Amino acid sequence: MGVGRRMKKQGPPPPLDESLISSLKKRKANEVNAEPRGKKRRTSSEKISVKSKSQERDYSTKQKPKAKINSNTENCSLAKYKAATKDTIQLPPDPFDDSGGGNVDEESDALGSDIEISKDDEFFGDSGSSIYDSDTDQHKAIFSEDDASDAEEKLTAANIAGLSRRLDEQLEQEAVDAQLEESAMQTNIAGDRPNILEDADKEGETIDPRSLLAPNLQLLRTRITDTIRVLDDFSTLAEEGRSRKEYRSQFLKDICAYYGYAPYLAEKLLNLFPPREAFAFFEANETPRPLVIRTNTLRTHRRDLAQALINRGVTLEPVGKWSKVGLQVFESQVPLGATPEYLAGHYILQAASSFLPVMALAPQEGERVLDMAAAPGGKTTYIAALMKNTGCIFANDSNKSRAKGLIGNIHRLGAKNTIVCNYDAREFPKVIGGFDRVLLDAPCSGTGVISKDASVKTNKTEKDFMVLPHLQKQLILAAIDSVDHTSKTGGYIVYSTCSVTIEENEQVVQYALKKRPNVKLVETGLTFGVGGFTSYMGKNFDPKMKVTRRFYPHAYNMDGFFVSKLKKTGPTPSAASIPSTKDVDSEIADFENKLPIREMEGDGDDDDFGDWDEQEDQAYMERAQRNRMRKKGLDPNAALVHKLKSQVKEVNGDGLSDQTPKSGIVKKVNGKFLADKGKAKSRGTKIAKGNSG
Numbered sequence: 188m189g190v191g192r193r194m195k196k197q198g199p200p201p202p203l204d205e206s207l208i209s210s211l212k213k214r215k216a217n218e219v220n221a222e223p224r225g226k227k228r229r230t231s232s233e234k235i236s237v238k239s240k241s242q243e244r245d246y247s248t249k250q251k252p253k254a255k256i257n258s259n260t261e262n263c264s265l266a267k268y269k270a271a272t273k274d275t276i277q278l279p280p281d282p283f284d285d286s287g288g289g290n291v292d293e294e295s296d297a298l299g300s301d302i303e304i305s306k307d308d309e310f311f312g313d314s315g316s317s318i319y320d321s322d323t324d325q326h327k328a329i330f331s332e333d334d335a336s337d338a339e340e341k342l343t344a345a346n347i348a349g350l351s352r353r354l355d356e357q358l359e360q361e362a363v364d365a366q367l368e369e370s371a372m373q374t375n376i377a378g379d380r381p382n383i384l385e386d387a388d389k390e391g392e393t394i395d396p397r398s399l400l401a402p403n404l405q406l407l408r409t410r411i412t413d414t415i416r417v418l419d420d421f422s423t424l425a426e427e428g429r430s431r432k433e434y435r436s437q438f439l440k441d442i443c444a445y446y447g448y449a450p451y452l453a454e455k456l457l458n459l460f461p462p463r464e465a466f467a468f469f470e471a472n473e474t475p476r477p478l479v480i481r482t483n484t485l486r487t488h489r490r491d492l493a494q495a496l497i498n499r500g501v502t503l504e505p506v507g508k509w510s511k512v513g514l515q516v517f518e519s520q521v522p523l524g525a526t527p528e529y530l531a532g533h534y535i536l537q538a539a540s541s542f543l544p545v546m547a548l549a550p551q552e553g554e555r556v557l558d559m560a561a562a563p564g565g566k567t568t569y570i571a572a573l574m575k576n577t578g579c580i581f582a583n584d585s586n587k588s589r590a591k592g593l594i595g596n597i598h599r600l601g602a603k604n605t606i607v608c609n610y611d612a613r614e615f616p617k618v619i620g621g622f623d624r625v626l627l628d629a630p631c632s633g634t635g636v637i638s639k640d641a642s643v644k645t646n647k648t649e650k651d652f653m654v655l656p657h658l659q660k661q662l663i664l665a666a667i668d669s670v671d672h673t674s675k676t677g678g679y680i681v682y683s684t685c686s687v688t689i690e691e692n693e694q695v696v697q698y699a700l701k702k703r704p705n706v707k708l709v710e711t712g713l714t715f716g717v718g719g720f721t722s723y724m725g726k727n728f729d730p731k732m733k734v735t736r737r738f739y740p741h742a743y744n745m746d747g748f749f750v751s752k753l754k755k756t757g758p759t760p761s762a763a764s765i766p767s768t769k770d771v772d773s774e775i776a777d778f779e780n781k782l783p784i785r786e787m788e789g790d791g792d793d794d795d796f797g798d799w800d801e802q803e804d805q806a807y808m809e810r811a812q813r814n815r816m817r818k819k820g821l822d823p824n825a826a827l828v829h830k831l832k833s834q835v836k837e838v839n840g841d842g843l844s845d846q847t848p849k850s851g852i853v854k855k856v857n858g859k860f861l862a863d864k865g866k867a868k869s870r871g872t873k874i875a876k877g878n879s880g
């Protein structure tokens with residue numbers, strides 16, 4: 188659990204598929220040929236000696252970390268720095284060379300999609316974009332050999348010094364990790380059969396479960412790694428007579444105790460991965476993700492922004508080849524939320540993962556785009572930038588106070604093609620339709636961003652995983668119904684969440700495919716990420732679900748995210764509707780009926796009534812009534828149906844309007860059923876103070 192991950196490179200970019208970037212290569216080749224003699228560009232294999240004393244760092248004396256460096260690390264500049272000799276720093280040209288990086292633009296062309304990244308976004312000049320090159324005189328490349336002015340050397344030096352420091356820290360962290368791993372290995376000698384369950388049983392007998400002693404974290408961690416070893420090689424390492432299930436259940440208990448998760452959520456997350464990967468996921472949730480800023484190309488170019496921030500003492504690097512606008516910040520001497528560049532809207536602090544849904548949406552200039560759940564506007568403003576302030580964006584959010592933040596960001600970043608609205612997005616098809624593209628970055632449980640909000644570990648309940656997916660299902664249907672299937676340029680819907688659970692992702696998309704046969708899943712155009720689940724715990728999803736993308740913190744050092752893209756192929760059938768919120772209520776009531784019977788808070792002679800409103804009171808009493816009925820072995824749903832029937836009769840004027848409903852604890856006043864204070868109180872149930880009933 189170190190701090191290392193924030194400093195680690197974000198990524199990794201996937202291996203390049205050459206076929207997808209052929210057009211880029213062609214363009215580069217032309218440019219190289221067109222270059223005047225004697226003005227040779229630096230190639231990625233060339234070394235550059237940096238003369239400044241302050242930059243001379245002796246990497247040869249660094250103790251090499253013993254830990255195996257994973258493939259992620261090999262992609263980052265650390266591996267390249269390691270090759271540096273005593274007096275020479277080998278500049279890492281790759282991070283600043285956007286060429287051939289399989290950017291989404293090029294890839295999507297090949298995929299028949301239409302993602303476009305502004306050519307102005309090219310970083311530090313080596314990119315090979317013709318538009319970019321026409322610009323080089325005004326925007327000199329920071330690390331370009333061609334333009335080694337004194338000022339630039341200073342900038343380069345400052346950034347390199349910062350990056351070197353960052354690498355030192357990373358090396359130190361890895362050395363510590365290696366030592367920890369080595370000591371763990373000494374206790375985990377291969378072939379040694381650990382007594383996990385036997386020891387845990389003994390521990391359970393000796394420790395009073397009510398004791399307030401803190402768990403022994405070292406012991407727990409060792410047991411977790413031992414259990415993973417056993418589950419990896421069960422036939423050799425399992426204790427005799429013990430089942431896999433027993434080990435899994437011990438693993439779950441230990442994960443909950445070690446990382447502080449509620450068992451319900453921990454199990455849900457554990458089920459997504461093999462044990463070893465699950466451990467990596469939980470571990471990654473303990474460390475912050477890298478700090479990333481997105482260049483606002485409506486106001487500046489990435490290299491200009493980088494230059495300005497380096498001048499202010501910020502150490503940064505392009506976020507990865509997959510993005511032309513992201514900068515990963517390693518160190519800063521100034522608050523990044525208060526620099527003149529920030530205030531002038533040159534950048535926005537935005538997690539790298541949240542670039543992805545917009546890249547998948549690939550908005551085109553001149554289109555009409557709906558961002559259904561837009562606040563605080565990180566994605567809306569990115570959409571505006573990709574559309575170069577043309578066309579029209581409707582940025583909607585149902586939360587008024589969050590919508591204010593959205594307006595602030597839209598102004599600061601200079602988005603001029605955006606209309607902000609404040610509807611419940613489920614109503615949107617009735618408000619306005621005919622959009623070329625819709626982004627639904629849905630409200631979710633946030634299981635992908637636990638490193639930012641650890642309260643998710645304990646505050647998400649079974650009910651959340653019923654209510655949220657239901658809302659998400661309603662929203663995705665509304666998103667589909669808002670799109671114009673005849674759009675010449677689009678007809679796309681992107682559904683994304685910052686959650687990793689199946690209920691909020693694949694199941695929602697599957698529901699949309701079932702309810703709206705006029706949509707189909709298409710490639711997101713994103714070059715990395717794990718494919719979505721096509722089956723899970725006996726449930727099969729559409730085989731094309733694999734084209735959706737999952738992003739995990741342990742795999743890419745990004746927040747957990749899910750991105751899917753749908754194409755609308757025909758009109759929504761006229762009979763199709765969006766399930767109403769009443770259905771959600773009945774689903775929740777049904778859910779509550781299944782909960783174990785427990786004493787109601789208000790049962791007893793408690794006269795200390797709070798300020799209740801009539802509705803609250805009614806719901807409270809109905810729940811008490813249902814509990815009582817179940818205790819008596821009666822079916823509360825049957826009584827509910829009976830009650831609803833009598834209400835319907837009453838609404839229809841069937842002569843019951845003056846009668847008190849059969850439940851006996853509510854009665855009708857001014858056309859509403861209210862608590863009958865006398866009866867309810869005699870049963871020990873809380874009712875509203877001053878209730879006229």
Ligand SMILES: C[S@@+](CC[C@H](N)C(=O)[O-])C[C@H]1O[C@@H](n2cnc3c(N)ncnc32)[C@H](O)[C@@H]1O
Nearest residue numbers: 560561562563564565566585586611612628630
């Ligand atoms: C994940 S956040 C959106 C983040 C935003 N897309 C961004 O990138 O800045 C989800 C948003 O959905 C909004 N929301 C929740 N329920 C909604 C509904 N029924 N209709 C519209 N917006 C809703 C919340 O207020 C919240 O701002």
